[in-house]
Amino acid sequence: MRAFAAAAIGLTAAVALVLTVTAIGPPQDGTSPEPLLTTVPGPKK
Incomplete structure (x- = not known):
């Protein structure tokens, strides 16, 4: 019970x-135009 x-x-x-x-x-306010990062960015080549 x-x-x-x-x-x-x-x-x-x-x-x-x-x-x-x-x-x-x-x-x-709406949503942000910036996309959310879903992974850790790697080194730029």
């Missing part, structure tokens, strides 16, 4: 977080 209650509380918190983020909307 405790596991069921913990799962219900976690699910409720997750749904509340999703609804909050949805209500706030996307950031107003």
Whole structure:
């Protein structure tokens, strides 16, 4: 029964977080035109 209650509380918190983020909307500043580096750049040749 405790596991069921913990799962219900976690699910409720997750749904509340999703609804909050949805209500706030996307950031107003937009995104950066610079690409993110996904690897460490190697030496330039």
